[in-house]
Amino acid sequence: MQSTGAIVAEQLVKVYNGKVKAVQGVSFDVPPAQVFGFLGPNGAGKTTTVSMLSAGLRPTSGRAVIDGLDVAKEPERVKRRIGVIFQESTADGDLTGRENLEVAAGCYGLSRAEGRKQAEMLLEHMQLGDAAERYAKTYSGGMRRRLELAVGLVHQPKILFLDEPTLGLDPQGRAGFWGFIDGLRRDRGLTVFVTTHYLDEADTMCERIAIIDHGEIVSTGSPNELKDRLGGDVVTLTTADGGRDLTEALRAVPGVSTVQRQDGRYRVKCSSGETFVPRAVETISKAGVGVTGVTVKRPSLDEVFLEFTGREFREDEGPTATDRAVMLQRVQGALQGRR
Amino acid sequence: MFRELAALTRREYIKLARNPQAIFTSLLLPLLYLILFGQGFSINPAALVTPYCNLQCVLNSYFRGAPSYYSYFAAGMVGFVAVTASLFLGANVIFDKLFGIFKRTRGTPAPSAAVFGSRLIAGMTQPILLALFVLGLATVFTHVPGLKGLSITQSVGALGWAEALAAIVLLSGLFATLFLTFGVLLEVPQTYFAAVNLINLPVLLTSDALYPWGTMPAWLKTISQYNPVSLAVNVLRETFFGTAAYPHGYGPGVYLLGLLAWTAVLVVIAIVLVRRALRPLD
Numbered sequence: 001m002q003s004t005g006a007i008v009a010e011q012l013v014k015v016y017n018g019k020v021k022a023v024q025g026v027s028f029d030v031p032p033a034q035v036f037g038f039l040g041p042n043g044a045g046k047t048t049t050v051s052m053l054s055a056g057l058r059p060t061s062g063r064a065v066i067d068g069l070d071v072a073k074e075p076e077r078v079k080r081r082i083g084v085i086f087q088e089s090t091a092d093g094d095l096t097g098r099e100n101l102e103v104a105a106g107c108y109g110l111s112r113a114e115g116r117k118q119a120e121m122l123l124e125h126m127q128l129g130d131a132a133e134r135y136a137k138t139y140s141g142g143m144r145r146r147l148e149l150a151v152g153l154v155h156q157p158k159i160l161f162l163d164e165p166t167l168g169l170d171p172q173g174r175a176g177f178w179g180f181i182d183g184l185r186r187d188r189g190l191t192v193f194v195t196t197h198y199l200d201e202a203d204t205m206c207e208r209i210a211i212i213d214h215g216e217i218v219s220t221g222s223p224n225e226l227k228d229r230l231g232g233d234v235v236t237l238t239t240a241d242g243g244r245d246l247t248e249a250l251r252a253v254p255g256v257s258t259v260q261r262q263d264g265r266y267r268v269k270c271s272s273g274e275t276f277v278p279r280a281v282e283t284i285s286k287a288g289v290g291v292t293g294v295t296v297k298r299p300s301l302d303e304v305f306l307e308f309t310g311r312e313f314r315e316d317e318g319p320t321a322t323d324r325a326v327m328l329q330r331v332q333g334a335l336q337g338r339r
Numbered sequence: 340m341f342r343e344l345a346a347l348t349r350r351e352y353i354k355l356a357r358n359p360q361a362i363f364t365s366l367l368l369p370l371l372y373l374i375l376f377g378q379g380f381s382i383n384p385a386a387l388v389t390p391y392c393n394l395q396c397v398l399n400s401y402f403r404g405a406p407s408y409y410s411y412f413a414a415g416m417v418g419f420v421a422v423t424a425s426l427f428l429g430a431n432v433i434f435d436k437l438f439g440i441f442k443r444t445r446g447t448p449a450p451s452a453a454v455f456g457s458r459l460i461a462g463m464t465q466p467i468l469l470a471l472f473v474l475g476l477a478t479v480f481t482h483v484p485g486l487k488g489l490s491i492t493q494s495v496g497a498l499g500w501a502e503a504l505a506a507i508v509l510l511s512g513l514f515a516t517l518f519l520t521f522g523v524l525l526e527v528p529q530t531y532f533a534a535v536n537l538i539n540l541p542v543l544l545t546s547d548a549l550y551p552w553g554t555m556p557a558w559l560k561t562i563s564q565y566n567p568v569s570l571a572v573n574v575l576r577e578t579f580f581g582t583a584a585y586p587h588g589y590g591p592g593v594y595l596l597g598l599l600a601w602t603a604v605l606v607v608i609a610i611v612l613v614r615r616a617l618r619p620l621d
Contacts, residue, residue, distance in 0.1 A: 056446060075619035077448075079447060080448050084446045086446070088439045089439060090439035090440055090443035092350070093438070094353075095353060095354070103347065104447065106342050106343060106349070107447035107448070107453075108448060109343060111342065115346070
């Protein structure tokens with residue numbers, strides 16, 4: 001059956017050198033105009049999957065379909081319909097922001113006039129108008145990232161692939177970046193496939209999320225669905241009489257999955273904290289004990305990530321890709337100076 | 340294809356124009372050779388005259404008919420700079436790979452012919468201009484008192500200049516293609532420079548670009564005859580100094596054909612290798 005998804009992965013497999021299984025049978029379907037998050041620990045297969053979907057890497061087996069086009073059969077047509085923001089910095093430091101955009105426009109077959117028009121519009125949108133004539137190597141990390149996003153959008157793609165797009169950006173830069181992406185999705189129906197290290201971003205920006213680990217998708221769903229799969233909310237109750245054990249009474253409340261008692265406090269996992277708390281207070285009061293404290297906590301994506309991958313999510317694992325690129329650019333500058 | 344090629348070629352020219360150090364150092368090498376080596380190194384042809392070989396015979400057998408070693412050497416320098424000015428072309432590709440710029444270009448639908456062709460067009464410009472700079476400067480030196488220079492002894496017509504220019508363009512294109520192909524295929528700068536040295540020095544040292552033809556041992560003369568640098572500089576020498584030293588009687592066109600054959604073979608090999616390396620999906 002032909003899928004109508006903007007991005008379709010069917011049993012994608014990538015094996016490097018016949019040995020290293022980077023991606024092992026990944027399947028998903030992203031409908032048009034959706035922001036789809038792809039999460040996973042380092043080395044889980046995120047970038048390899050993005051490369052296979054964006055016509056950068058041939059799958060060992062399986063099929064990728066972008067906007068109805070088979071990526072393996074029509075890679076160049078696919079490239080005209082997608083924009084890709086790579087994990088590493090790819091702005092050409094020796095060109096100005098405007099020149100970077102005009103060259104990219106030409107690479108997508110736009111005329112000089114169309115390229116100039118698009119460059120002008122995107123520079124303004126990205127708040128890079130004042131820096132348009134400056135060399136990209138003089139840009140801050142955030143400015144470079146915005147320039148790279150502009151480059152990815154210069155040919156007005158229908159689908160955007162973002163591989164760790166906000167890595168190295170400060171919170172303000174991240175918020176601005178996502179505000180722009182959200183605007184594009186709403187105004188132009190852009191489909192966005194994003195890998196990110198920032199779970200808060202995935203939580204707020206993505207309509208659906210897939211978690212990949214060891215090259216396999218371990219869970220898919222909306223952020224709330226994924227959290228619900230952990231068993232709902234966690235309620236912590238503190239009672240006036242810490243000596244009395246009310247575990248069985250609390251376990252009998254509808255919607256409760258587990259109750260743990262520790263140091264006179266009860267940690268209760270339940271389907272909904274909002275409905276559980278009044279019932280729990282009533283149950284405890286009927287037992288003649290007072291309630292002295294209640295906290296309700298929704299599971300975060302960090303806990304979801306921990307549950308499905310068995311690993312804590314670590315945001316900082318050495319210098320960012322942008323940092324590395326800037327360092328390399330400086331080395332290149334030094335080398336050119338010597339030649 | 341044309342728009343992609345034009346955009347990427349423009350990028351190469353912008354980068355070239357913004358690197359004055361590279362332009363300066365590329366001028367420095369031929370200047371040093373033309374001034375220090377050329378003016379300092381001297382072979383007096385009169386001293387080589389024997390009862391069996393008069394001065395013209397000496398000039399023909401030692402210097403391919405050039406009136407002096409400097410004239411012979413200046414024509415050879417044209418070939419020399421066409422090779423040396425191409426050396427860094429592939430390194431720029433490797434640096435662009437390291438900095439993600441090549442990856443981004445490959446992420447676009449720009450065909451591999453545009454990606455390679457843009458670098459080839461811009462990459463050939465510098466060697467061609469340098470070769471013309473060498474020719475011009477060596478000719479100017481002839482008119483400067485106290486300096487040796489290039490003396491063109493034949494009346495060179497439009498066809499002759501066209502042949503000379505074709506030789507320069509073909510030689511520049513050949514080595515630009517070679518070194519750019521290395522750049523596309525290799526990933527590490529150190530490996531690239533090792534490969535370049537492996538080609539560069541043997542090619543130059545087995546040519547008659549700088550060695551006087553008459554002093555070369557027979558085996559080296561045999562190798563030199565098929566060397567693309569020799570083929571190019573002998574188009575210039577036969578055009579500038581006449582056919583007397585070239586008894587084959589076919590004129591400079593035969594060297595041009597040899598050079599064309601070299602270039603065609605290399606371009607075909609490069610197309611196969613580069614298309615494989617830059618195919619849309621790895």
